Each structure stands twice: as C-alpha cells, then as structure tokens.
Amino acid sequence: MHDKTLTQLARALADGETSSRELTETLLGRIDRLDGRLNSFISVTHEQALAAADAADALRAKGQAGPLTGLPLALKDIFCTNGVKTSCGSKMLDNFIAPYDATVVEKLNAAGTVSLGKTNMDEFAMGSSNENSHYGPVKNPWDLNAVPGGSSGGSAAAVAAGLVPAAMGTDTGGSIRQPAAFCGITGLKPTYGRVSRYGIIAYASSLDQAGPMARSAEDCALLLGTIAGHDLRDSTSVARGVPDYTAELGESLSGLKIGLPKEYFGDGLAPEVEQAVREAIKVYESLGASVHEVSLPHTHYAIPAYYVIAPAEASSNLSRYDGVRFGHRCDAPSDLIDLYKRSRDEGFGEEVKRRILIGTHTLSEGFFDAYYTKAQQVRRLIRQDFIDAFEEVDVLMGPASPTPAFDLGANKDPVSMYLQDIYTIAVNLAGIPGISVPAGFAGQRPIGLQILGPHFAESQLLNVAHQFQQATDWHQRRPALAEESA
C-alpha cells in the first residue's frame, strides 16, 4: 500500500479494498519505524490524522466521498495548521501553535485529505540541502549519506521513502523541484499567484509559491486542482478559473516543440546528469516532439538578482519576529531594543541571519538603487528571456540541478551552495511554472528532468510530464529503505 500513487489509493478507497483508517494506521506505523533514520518529519499528528481518517470513512459510508476523500499526505512545516505546531524549521517558532489554517490546508481539509504531520525543511525555507533546519538535517532515502535537497527536503524524503504518497511543498528558488529531483519524485512549482500564499510563512513574497510533491505527474494534477484558485486573503493570488488539470493528461505530444536552453548545458553540469537529460529528450522525440536550441541570455545573472531580491524581501518579512506577539522571546530583557535584538539573535539560525543582514544592507540608504533597483531591472530581462523563448517553443527542458544529491556536509560555503540553484532560480524570478520528474540515476542517486512552460500552462506541463511517465518507469523506482519490512 505504501508504494502506491494517490490515484491508485483513491481507486482502492473507492472500491472498498481499504479504508482511510487502515491506510493512515499503516503509514503512521511506517513513519514511527523508519523516520528515525530520515528525520523527514518535525511533527507527526497521530491523533488528528486518525480522527480525520475516521471522518473520511464515515463520509464515504454515507456516499459523500469526493475524489481525494481519505487520502493521506503531509505538509511542509511552513503551512499554518490550526492547533498544530508550525515551526518553519526554526527555533524562533518552536513554540508556535498556529491559530488558523493556511488556505492550502483549508482546501485540502475540505477535500477530505488526511494530514499525517508536518515535514522538516530548511529554516524559513532558506537552503538547498535541508541542513539549515533547527530540527537537524534530513537524510536522502536513496543514500543516507546524501542530502535530500531543500528547502522542502522533508516532504521529498517522506514521499520517496513511502511514508506518505504525497506532500505539499513551497518553492521560492527551487525548493520543490530540486528536492524532488534529489529524491526521485515528481514536484510542481505552479505559476506565481496560482496558489494562495495565505497562511504560508513568508520568505520572499514576490517569489514564494506552493505546490504538490508526489509519485507521478497525474497525482500532482489531482492535487493542484484542489489547492489552486483565487483567494481574497492573498492579494497576489490570481483571479482566474481553475481548469481540471487531469483533463489534458493523455493528449498526444506529436508536434510538441521542446526548447533546450544552451545556457543549461554548460560548465558545471555533471556528465551523468547531462546524459540522463539527453536520454529523456530522446524519449520525447520518440513520442513525436521536436527539439530546438534556444537561448536564455541572462541566465548567468539569475542567482545574483535572486540574492538581492529574496534577502531584501526576507529582511522585511522576518521583521515580524520581534519576541512580542508570538515566537521565541529572550530571558530577562533589559529594555525593548534588548528584547528585540536578543530574541532575534537567539531565535534565528546562521543562514537566516546572513540573509537578513544582506537584505538589510542592500535596502539601506545609499545602496538601494545599486542593488535593489538594479536587481529588479535584471529581473525583467530574465522574465523577457523566457517570454521570447516561448514564442519559439512550447516548453523548455533541462536539468533540475547541476549535480545529483551531494553528500551531507559537502557544501559549507554559502556562495557555492547558492550556485546549486542555477537552473531553478530564474523560474521564480519570471513567475513561470516548472516541474521536475525522475529521469535516471547517478549510481544510487536520482536525477531530475526539469520542464518549464509559459505562465499558467500547468495543464500542458503536467501532460508533458505524464506522457514521459507513460513511456518510462523512473518514477516507479523505490529506494531499498522503502521496501524494508522491519
């Protein structure tokens, strides 16, 4: 049961082969047995999960079940969950019991899904390896010496290890796609504004977007249809109808034009990653697609632009953690300034402080135009690169990450860690959707193919990913750890 997709489990529930109670108990048992080695969960909500499972089964007994009723999943610990600790991977929020639900959580609850708990993550979603969590690093289920990627590393590891069939993540610079690639699962970052950010703890508000992480593109389509949509409580959510994202799954790829950005196949790309991506593209050619070289000339400036814009927004967003209204407060403050300063110094980890300092510095008097205005101008050029490319081709393809999962502790230098996100970060700056699908292995470690589409082209993107998964079985591979019976 633990290695099935959501779609398969939905059928099993509908056919009465299993109950949500049975499914939930099985997976909670697996979490209790296996997660000590992975550390993919920060909180496991046994009681709430079983209560939700029973409610789902009762609904089904009355003939009122929807397509997702009773399906278990997990939530990155960045989604506010009413009555449940929501830490965002930070000591700052270790004592924070969210007093309300994020819109994504509300929608998933309304659809009858069963949350098993909150997954581990880089603190405040700042990181590419999950090593920045206050709750310790997550291990990659394919190789316990490797990182799972970040920042949604717990969500990716939990899905890969068969602890949950799907999990919610967020992606500000690659935080869904890169961990999905490292853990051999499918992860979708929707168009900016497609999913409400209400109740998602903010990192960089013009870049943050939530999305599904699962075992197939079909499952991602099912989940995106549930969580997407306009929300009056998020003024950046887009007022635009939500299509049935599963409706286009099954359309032929004959005539599809695939663009390969030449900048995504240059220096720094590991040969085994390049080989897997090129093999995947051959599969697409066999499905009737044509391949064209394109250029995204400002690719090289995406990371510099991101490391102005994201820290600037973060320094503003994280000013709310003041030790007064919620979160960590230092002992015996001598005055108000001491209260702020020590609470924040004690509550935030190294990487978070680094980004707050960068953002504060670049926004400060005398530096603003040289950094922030300049970065926003470059952001427009980066976005235009994509718009121009999509005049020529339907989708873009390339690697999700320049390397497979690296070893825990291997990237100590912040700048070299930042450069890991070279293929994912521009996508957030442009606001377009992207998906990572499993496309091979380097030894034991999975490799992800990234597929990008124009704004709001999720239906097409999901079908392009789905067709690959009809022709290959990379997404069906499971790590040995997931099959241990212990």
Added chain:
Amino acid sequence: MALEPSDVQRAAHLARLAMNDADATGYVDDLGRILAMVDQLQEVDTDGVAPLAHPLDTTQRLRADEVTERDQRDHFQRVAPAVENGLYLVPRVVE
C-alpha cells in the same frame, strides 16, 4: 563594494539583531563574498529597463475599506509570550 565590520554592525542594528564585534568580523567574509557575487549585476546594461516588482507585472488589487475580520484577539494572544488584560507586555519604554 568592500564590506567593513562596521557595515555589518550597522545592518545588524537596523535589523535588530544582537551582534558583538567577533560575530560581525565573522560575517564580513561570507557577506563580502555574497555581495561580490551579486555585484555581477553591474555588468548588465539596464538602461531604460523598468524595474519588475511582480512576476506577472500586475499591480495590487484594491478593495473597499471595510472590516471583514471578526475580533479574535484572545485566540491570537494565546501564542504570545506575555499578555495582560488583552495587551502585549514589553519592558517599560517610558519612565
């Protein structure tokens, strides 16, 4: 633009982060290399390019200035470190 420990101290104060001199010196190297990486932006010709604040290039919607939320003060203050009579407690500011 080279970074000095005093720049780090200044940013730390603005960001309300406690920082002693040893910490500030420690950050100079990391932050300096991040800013050197960021400085590559200066190579790009951006004459006449409008800054992009929103990836869909739209502006924030406006709504009527009406109360839409119900009062949940007690509920929200349950997660506060210190409250009294509905007020947040902080060290005395005015003597």
